[in-house]
Amino acid sequence: MDRVVTPYEGSGHRPWDDTAEIPAPLRLHETTVSPRWVDYNGHMSESCYLLVFGDNSDAFFRYLGIDEQYRESGRSLYTVESHIHNRREVAEAEPLSLSLRVLDHDAKRVHVFHEMHHGGTGDLLATAEQMLVHVDTAEGRSCPLPEHLRHRLAAIHRAHQALPVPDSVGRPMGIRR
Structure with a gap:
């Protein structure tokens, strides 16, 4: 059975x-x-933006200290909400460079913001705002992050508080009249 794997798996x-x-x-x-990410319009398909943001999240999890061994202990971070803003098209074989900032966190949740830039021109291609929840996978419900991860999140958040909050953060979707 095929399953989705990130480039950082293992x-x-x-x-x-x-x-x-x-x-x-x-x-x-x-x-x-990837050629597999390009749709009939000749550019990266919308679902693949989320796939790439997910890979960026996995890189962040590993930076934080969450990997396969951690998940085997019965804990993980799940994405419970995503808001993607597509800014520009990108074509097959073009380079992508991603960033992530921690906007906020508490005992169970982490609020992050991704930016996807063209790796050559630096143009902003897309952003994703996400809410992550720490989960006990056996129980199927949220649970507090362990103290060592809360300590690390607090350090990352302190470093990221100097960054301006992007205009799109927390913005509701709708037709403006």
């Missing part, structure tokens, strides 16, 4: 260093547009 996570500078924003994932 790579573990990097050790956390409390003394290391935390980039603002985090730049953890780059890729190129």
Whole structure:
């Protein structure tokens, strides 16, 4: 049975260093547009934007300390809400460079913001705002993050608070009249 895998599957996570500078924003994932992601209009299909943002989230999880071993313990982060803003088209084989910032967090939730840029021109291609929830996978319900992950999230959030909040964050969708 085929399943979706990220480019980071099986790579573990990097050790956390409390003394290391935390980039603002985090730049953890780059890729190129796969031929499988291109639709009948000749550019990356809308579902593939979410796929790439998911790969960026997985890179973030590993930065934070969440990997296969952590998931085997019966805990994980699930995405419970996503708002994607497509800004520009991108074609097959074009380079993508992604960033992520932590907007907020509490004991169970993490609010993140992704930006997808063209890896050559730097043009903003798309953004994604997401709410993540820490889950006990056996129970099928939310549960508090362990203290060591809350500590790391707090450090990342402090580093990212200096960044301006993007205009699209928290903006409702609708037809303006």
